[in-house]
Amino acid sequence: MISAFTGTQIRAAEQPLLDAGEGAVLMQRAAHGLANAVVNELRSEGRRLYGSSVTVLAGKGNNGGDGLFAAAILARRGMRTTAVLTAGSAHPGALGAFGAAGGRIHVLDENNAEELAVLIAGDDVVIDAILGTGARGGLGGPAAELIVALQELKPKVVVACDVPSGVDADTGEVHWPVLTARLTVAFGAVKAGLMADPGEGCAGRVLPVPIGMEDSLPLPALRRLSVRDVAAVLPNPGRRVHKYTRGVLGIVAGSERYTGAAALSVEAASVAGAGMVRYLGPETVARQVLERTPEAIWEPGEPGRVQAWLLGPGLNGTEQLQRARDVLAAASAAGQPAVVDAGALELLPERCPPHWILTPHAGELAALLGRGEVCVTREDVESRTLHFVRLAAEHTGAVVLLKGATTLIASPSGAVFSQSEGCPWMSTAGSGDVLGGILGALAATYAESGMDDDGPFAAQGIEPAERWAAAAAVGASIHGMAGSAASAGGPLTASDIVRAVPGVYRALMEHRTR
Numbered sequence: 001m002i003s004a005f006t007g008t009q010i011r012a013a014e015q016p017l018l019d020a021g022e023g024a025v026l027m028q029r030a031a032h033g034l035a036n037a038v039v040n041e042l043r044s045e046g047r048r049l050y051g052s053s054v055t056v057l058a059g060k061g062n063n064g065g066d067g068l069f070a071a072a073i074l075a076r077r078g079m080r081t082t083a084v085l086t087a088g089s090a091h092p093g094a095l096g097a098f099g100a101a102g103g104r105i106h107v108l109d110e111n112n113a114e115e116l117a118v119l120i121a122g123d124d125v126v127i128d129a130i131l132g133t134g135a136r137g138g139l140g141g142p143a144a145e146l147i148v149a150l151q152e153l154k155p156k157v158v159v160a161c162d163v164p165s166g167v168d169a170d171t172g173e174v175h176w177p178v179l180t181a182r183l184t185v186a187f188g189a190v191k192a193g194l195m196a197d198p199g200e201g202c203a204g205r206v207l208p209v210p211i212g213m214e215d216s217l218p219l220p221a222l223r224r225l226s227v228r229d230v231a232a233v234l235p236n237p238g239r240r241v242h243k244y245t246r247g248v249l250g251i252v253a254g255s256e257r258y259t260g261a262a263a264l265s266v267e268a269a270s271v272a273g274a275g276m277v278r279y280l281g282p283e284t285v286a287r288q289v290l291e292r293t294p295e296a297i298w299e300p301g302e303p304g305r306v307q308a309w310l311l312g313p314g315l316n317g318t319e320q321l322q323r324a325r326d327v328l329a330a331a332s333a334a335g336q337p338a339v340v341d342a343g344a345l346e347l348l349p350e351r352c353p354p355h356w357i358l359t360p361h362a363g364e365l366a367a368l369l370g371r372g373e374v375c376v377t378r379e380d381v382e383s384r385t386l387h388f389v390r391l392a393a394e395h396t397g398a399v400v401l402l403k404g405a406t407t408l409i410a411s412p413s414g415a416v417f418s419q420s421e422g423c424p425w426m427s428t429a430g431s432g433d434v435l436g437g438i439l440g441a442l443a444a445t446y447a448e449s450g451m452d453d454d455g456p457f458a459a460q461g462i463e464p465a466e467r468w469a470a471a472a473a474v475g476a477s478i479h480g481m482a483g484s485a486a487s488a489g490g491p492l493t494a495s496d497i498v499r500a501v502p503g504v505y506r507a508l509m510e511h512r513t514r
């Protein structure tokens, strides 16, 4: 599990060490971690250190200090080093060390941003050490001009010091312009803003470097399940199970207009481990569903017993909407888990049970919040994903899974998970229906066995109030892995994602026996 903390939490954890006069030691550890990361980045490209060039963009605070000390280390190891001081002044000790190591210094001013950008862009590495956790807002003036010009010139390798300057370490909000990094070296721990969009999109790979305050960190603001975690909690049928104890999922999806959504979600649920899938919908749709998944059962009337529900993909027309309404009321009364997507999001009661999983995209999340009279647009949600997903979980009382390049899952208890296994090719029609199917299958399986104190989530130390959010994170992770496997770098259809799901399960099961 990767734990991420807000910049504020990390600064608080550092404070006792700073009070004890350990600040300089922490900075040296940070600088060595950053310098080593630059060396490894160059070596991974088969580059020699000696004679390679690096420029550090250094702000006036400790972030700039880390960058300058790191550049001094690199200069002593034979790199050609330049520093651009973006705020006129810089951390005195670090600037002294950098000068003593033979680095060249330029001071950014009103007139030289473009000229400096051209000078720097050809370097082998650019270190962005302008703003760290002490930032308020983003870059302005000549520093912003420099970044805009540099971004256009596409520098070879950008390494961000702690956070890309302009990314809010607490929230992942981005104050443009930001220099997109290939690698972010995060001191002490990963910052929450590096695991939430749009911040994650600017950070590249994130490498945490311990600097000695890690034992003082509080509960994380955000967690990401690793492959190992997902493998450990994956449902694994024992010898004595049968289809009913494996978990039966009821699906209300599709309509005359959107038959594909029903077909995809039923098939995805079937291959993602549900013991049985019962489909509720019009006969014409059911025919197509069964053609694709003959294992599913069509329920024209009162459905047989189910353990969980998936409602919403492709829902349209009064008949299907009424069915979904009835099922939601019955699920609520029976205490059954439900995955609620797309068209069914509009049918939700004001407060939902904590084991319902809502799966909006940014536009649907904005609409959901609008019902609680929080007036926001899709763009607002996209620019503050962590904030709004938390707010939606708080307002609805349900687990809220916000779809995106990074999927955020907020529990009404306050816990947040972030998964990012997917790839951009997955933003294709039907991809969300497949996610719904996978989540539904997991909900049915975990409803039967999985949430108890002797279940797999408890064994991973996941608290009872966070387990349904963790289950949704498992689904997001499997969906992302299946999509990335199906894509292999190229385009794909939602059906390809479905076909890749069993392979992902097999690989995870293998992981478990290792």
Ligand SMILES: NC(=O)C1=CN([C@@H]2O[C@H](COP(=O)(O)OP(=O)(O)OC[C@H]3O[C@@H](n4cnc5c(N)ncnc54)[C@H](O)[C@@H]3O)[C@@H](O)[C@H]2O)[C@H](O)CC1
Pocket (backbone or CB within 6 Å): 014, 018, 023, 024, 026, 027, 030, 059, 060, 061, 062, 063, 064, 066, 130, 131, 132, 133, 134, 135, 136, 137, 138, 139, 140, 161, 162, 163, 187, 211
């Ligand atoms: N605390 C430590 O000893 C350690 C910190 N580490 C690194 O330090 C930064 C945090 O450093 P801090 O000096 O608190 O803040 P910043 O370097 O982020 O710089 C803020 C600096 O710039 C000014 N400022 C704030 N916002 C803006 C803005 N939008 N535009 C221009 N200038 C701005 C502000 O007034 C400050 O003077 C942390 O990220 C680590 O990199 C190490 O980890 C070692 C231990």
Ligand SMILES: [K+]
Pocket (backbone or CB within 6 Å): 063, 128, 129, 130, 131, 132, 160, 161, 162, 163, 164, 165
């Ligand atoms: K930075």
